[in-house]
Amino acid sequence: MGTPNTPPTTASNSIDQASPTKSAATLSIRHVSGESTPPPTGPSRLHTNDQTSQNAAITTPHDTQWLTGTPLAIISSLIATAVFLMMLDASIISTAIPRITDTFHSLPDIGWYASIYQLSSAVLQPLSGRIYQRFPNKPSFLTFLFLFELGSLICGAASSSAMLIAGRAVAGMGSAGLVTGGLTIIAASAPLHKRAALVGVIMGVGQMGLAIGPLLGGVLTSYVSWRWCFYVNLPVGGLLVLGLGLASVPEQCPKPSARRVWRSLQSELDLPGLALLAPAAVQLLLALEWGGSRYSWGSVTVVGLFCGSAVAAWFWFLWNWFRGDAALMPVSLMRVRAVWTGAITHCLIMTGVFCASFFLPIYFQAVKGVTPMMSGVCVLASVLSQLVALPLAGRMVELTGYVIPFALFSAIAGAVSNGLYSTLSPATSTAQWIGYQVLNGFGRGVGMPMAVLAVQAALPPHDLAMGNAIIMFVQTLGTAITLAASDAIFEGSLEAELPLRAPRVNAAAVLAAGATHFREIVAESDLPGVVAAYAASVDRVFYLAAGASVVAAFSCLGLEWVDMREKERLSAGDDVPLEEYEG
Template sequence: MALDTHGSTQDARDAAGAAGSVLVPIGALLLGLMLAALDQTIVSTALPTIVSDLGGLEHLSWVVTAYLLASTAVTPLWGKLGDQYGRKRLFQLAIVIFLVGSALCGMAQNMPQLIIFRALQGLGGGGLIVLSMAIVGDMVPPRDRGRYQGLFGAVFGTTSVLGPLLGGLFTQHLSWRWVFYVNLPLGIVALAVIATSLHIPRLRARHVIDYLGTFLIAAVATCLVLVASLGGTTWAWNSPRIIALAALGVVLTGVFVQVERRAAEPVLPLKLFRIRTFTLAALISFIVGFAMFGAMTYLPTFLQVVHGISPTLSGVHMLPMVAGLLLSSTVSGQIVSHTGRWKVFPIAGTGLTTIALLLLHRLDEHSSTAVMSSYFFVLGLGLGLVMQVLVLIVQNAVSYEDLGVATSGATFFRSIGASFGVAIFGTVFASRLAVELGGAFRGVHLPSGITVNSLQADPRDIGGLPPPLRTAALHAFSTSITDVFLYAAPVAFLGFALAWFLKEDRLRASVTAPEGTQTLASNPVQRSSYDEVCRALSLLGTREGRRETYRKITERAGYDLLPGASWLLLRIRKHGSVEPGVLAQSGLVSLGVVMDAARQIEERHLAVREGLSLYLTDRGREAAERLAQAREGSLAELLGDWWGPDRPTDLDRLVKVLTDEMCGSWREQPPSGPAPKFT
């Protein structure tokens, strides 16, 4: 059996005990994360039904935007407050806020109520995402963190993309209100499990929290989205209210810049914008969020209203887009990890997204399922190619001290882009629909109780029209929705043009370990620079097998030893002695591997046997020391130019911790009394 585990009976017992102690709370954390991820996308297929029930088609976009804006704005606060006051208590508070918001959303009687309650739900949702992943870091050692955080990424990605399908199922077979009510039993279970089984240390870190900066950036984003969603529909573009909102946004932007220049811990350090790669990546992230959430919000409306597809099947029809996104994001991430080359992906991704939006513009009420599915798949491919890479190139462009805030900054702009995109798509759709319906039915006598305004407010009225008029109404809806994609195409093309100006610097190895929660999430990821590097190095550590790890460090140290022999030397170095027989009995490492390793280090006079135990000789201690230094050096190499003479002390600490964990986790108590000295 290959040497690919950590190995000993006590290791196995410790690992099993640790796994057992964290599995239940990890499950509860995953449940909380799943709820927050689900509510970003689950409403998309329910929106046509919600609008038909509550009215207010022109405000449809705000059901999505309110959640995105609220969760994005409070993400930095949840992260830092968790550091100061304990993450368990804050996570419980986030669940309660989220559940209260969910219950109120399910009981909403009109569109304004639903929008307000969605914002409340978003306040809790932002905390669920940030704190669930941060708590993993409190519960498991760095060596295992990559595996657990990879699990969180998989759950987040799967839940996000299956949201439209689940939303359709609930809407069709129960009620659109169950899109929100489903959170209640799941959230209560998570709350109970967290209260009883989650035990984490209260490690407090003092922060100077930038409350004013957080409020201002949220206010600026809200002003911009209000202008985009209300201009040309509720109020004319040249109306005093729209002009006032735009002017307020500009003034608040100026105030935000001044506040961030003086803030001790700014929510978005302005110095990042002096880095060309960060600025370009932030703009492209904005465009990607714009295109992705705009399409995900209005494609189900096109399918349900224009093609008469049920809510459930509209979710199924969206799966080709999801498949394309997952496929291209996974493949591009793997290629970047192995080659270190990345520039082709943002160029190809934004270019393909532009083409996909133009193709979506060609859809009409006669388009076949095969044609629609192929266009959706192309859009997913384009988005996936660029989403994965943008986070990596931002991490690669900044200094270590700015790594955490730059990562959250890149995903922040994608979230704001999503909010802005949904609002713009909604404005274009509402204004085009008014024009198209007005033109189609000008001078036409409509059946009693049906007017152009009622058709705009409730698409179900189309069913009350005679066949010729019904065809005209469906064409008006089709044209209005597909025109949205035509207007979005130039925005995506701008991203394509900007991508050519990215400078392809060589990637540090530690940033070629992408994570799903950073690439598929619409919410910002909020972690410190230390957490970010810890996640990347531990993820890299789990990718390469244990045997390969020890083969590399043996070669680096200049020895001709079996990988198992190096592993055994490092075990003895840490704990004074080991019993090869006990290691073999664990079943995690084969008897042959252990015996061959023990025989070789004895033959080379690196260790001697005293009873059943092996002890290092002076030569063995020297070899083990060189092997430990080799492992530390290989980890440091992954950090690239962050590992300089003026590196932060926490990087030193992280590398030493990972070296210790990966090379010497024999946990059995060493024998009492001094170890014999051999030469």
Template sequence: MEVPPKETTDAGDTSTINLESKAASAATTTDVIEKASIGSQQAHTPIPMSKARRIVVFVSLALTMLLASLDLTIVTTAIPKISQEFSALSEATWIATAYMLTTTALQPLYGRLSDTFGRVPSLIVSIVVFIAGSAACGWAQSMGVLIFGRALQGVGGAGLVALVFIIISDVTSEEERPAYLGVLGAVWSIASVIGPVLGGVFSEKASWRWAFLINLPISGVVLVIVVFFLRLPQPQGSLWAKLKKVDFLGSAVLIGAVVMLLLALTWGGKNFPWSSARVICLLIFGVIMLGVFLLIEWKTSADPTVPIPLFRIRNVSMSVLGQFFMGVGMFCPMFFIPIWYTIVKNAGSITAGLHLLPYLLSISLVSVASGFLVVKTGRYRELVIFGTALFVVGTGLMVLFDENISSGKQIGFMVIMGFGLGLNIQILLIVVQTAAPTKDMAAATTLFLFMRILGSSIGVAAMQSIFQNSLLPKLGVLVTQYPAFTMAIMGSVNDQSLIYTSGIPDDIRSQLVHIYVLALRKVFIATVPFAGIAFLFTLPLQHVPLRANFKPLAVGE
């Protein structure tokens, strides 16, 4: 359905006449906005492709998204078996951390790399690197090799996620893109559900190595489809000319900043005290390097990894900043709800993961439905605001989770939260892509994805710290009351099954469970403000008609 161009925006937005009048008194600002708006003033023309070829390409992109999404969660239930085989429990956290570091740090780079070297070559390299990392993990004979393989997987995985969304924006019009993105959102949610289940099944019924080796045949199919069916325009110029365009300095500084910040947040309160020199130095130098990166992008880089003028466009800046806070809120339930079921309901790791189904299935179904609704109506601003408000309500209701909550309320609260998230998880990307200039479309897309994964990484690390800081002192008090059960009580921090398998008397167990519930409640309470801030960032959004002739407003207009 084609949405007709509009002369005005929603209530509360400034008209074109007002924008022109402001230009007289703010020439510099408007000049930046006009330059940034060139791409969005022209209707995006998708790359011509037959219907059959488009279906094949989209299936390959969906499989690519499945691969990247599975790899985030499939190892969670395999880690105990892995650490047991290598006798390296102290190093087990690096199985997840190595992937997180490389995926987050490299996410913004793929936008500009694909602009410079082409989408297809960049995607092929990402798939090959991902295959190499998966093979290294699957056949690893030591924990060191496995961790290296996970880092390599992250390098490829960052490209897989980024390039799927970038290529979708190339081969679809703005009018039809929401439906495609909605389906990709469903793929992500489904992968999040089946990932822990597959990891547990492989670990218990076959071998944990299959959690990584399963990537090889799927990646092979995707690689064949990409090589033989995906035909996209290739940037012109010599290899040397392309290399000179790459923002090596800015990219290196950004990678360093992200790695330092994430290491500090991962180690703080867990491996080292927050007051330790190691954690403090990582935080300080990480922030300094982030500032240096922004200065490089603003002043020195001719073709920056993150074009600073994008932040002058209201819809882009509000969306990417809101996505950071949304990232905190959307991943914390996936991490802590299974812990709640393990502790309160004595659920195994696989069963606890399955309890996330109401949350993730509601995200999947609503994500698909919202995509088609945007295609049908051409409207998305209202859906984003309503969805984020609903997500705030859902996160607030999670505070009511206690030992006595009914199953109906458990499911209902998760559905509300998932419903709200499903309404905006992919539509906000439409907001960014519709407002960003065509030449910066890839950079804007990867910036959006980077802010989401950065928010989720920082959020989970911060919430883990809140959880442990609330939990450990209370466990210490319980140990002084019942010293005979010290090993079981303190051991439950790393192995919650000890709450039910170590012979703790019922009255002590109920106190122990209550301590965990109170600690989890503090996590859920801490999540609410982040969701609330994300909601506030949606309010200034303006409705940019899809495929319309439109100039975005600047921040503050």
């Protein structure tokens, strides 16, 4: 796979404690070529129960070998492909669900096909960070990839609705560690100032999978079989396993022996914490999934789920606080400003991404009257502009060294473009909706990598996996909440608008027919009113997305002004104050 090169001095840090002119209060990091000692951490920054390992990680130089050239390109391509498959699997099922329900006569199970994937993925996100923190990157990533592929195989071969749901759960468990693991491996493969472009490309390729999933699902379902929506992951996954098996996957920091971790697995991974967090997340997501659809928001079931989630979350919070830095989500990490503001910012930016991905196709199908397949073509303007912006944003970070200006630009562009989306109507011209998408896609492409880069700049190597996992957990849970809110806004608005704009139609029948079939049951004279009701309801969803972008404009200011440029970290003799490093 090629011989990696010795890292530049950007990542080569050693603790300068020898100078008699420096007191403990002014402890600083000096950058010395050829060495890479983890930054000053102490017990509050290294989260392990093995004090010997802590001391070794603090005092023993670790010779990191950055990947360059072909090896780096290969690792990045493999990770990007894995993330693409994961995002594709999350959205491809949307156009296959009608045929699946025909096969299994399982209309009541529709909600489970999508939600169980999100549930299992969200619950295991924090655990995936602990796993990458304790175990080697390659076997950990391959294990999660194997689970994802196994879930896809179960879904493709499903002989019942229950078997399909179980397969989706297994695939979701595997997906929990793919993004976290991919970001962790990239952090171990390239110095900080070169990660921006790599992270941007990986996220962009992943979002492309989310965007083309419904289009590919429609093609496979129409011309082959819905089962190939899942089987398509198998040959690509097999090539990924082969490629990763042959590749040299670096580590972000020294790790304890697997035998030592297995001996105290319950404590090392904080399995009791997972047992408390999982019910809280599952009950919350179920309440959001079922509220307003299967049950009313005021029903005993939904209220009970909300209450149960709150109680479980409270007990988890107490346990997490008691465990401190040995907890599932270490307390000291949650106190780092770049971590919690980064998680919030990334979640808010991704809220706009998911709103556009789910509701723009509804606009094109219901208002413009295109087919589901063509609606996938109509959103390509957003996808392509995002793909252009992601590597460009990474290059700009390399040149300027800072993430806050680009995160702020992304938030402002998101607020403006989502505001423009909220004006979509039956009369909106092609040039207008393409322009709106270009602005939105370019803005979110610029902003998506920024929170991840800020967290990686703020944390020592030992904590990178956990920092990545926290971002992914908050994003998964947060976007699930906002999508449920978006769905409630859309359905509530449609129920209110139909009697006003098309009083002669049967509103319940229109709602049951869905965005692609209501034209078959609505009279020609009533069609403009129904179309206008759909347009107004889609518009109101983007009020939420625009509001999220406005909040992101404020939260991104907490990402810290850390200069990532190589030349700043190569300045011979320059000492970076510990307070500046930790923020």
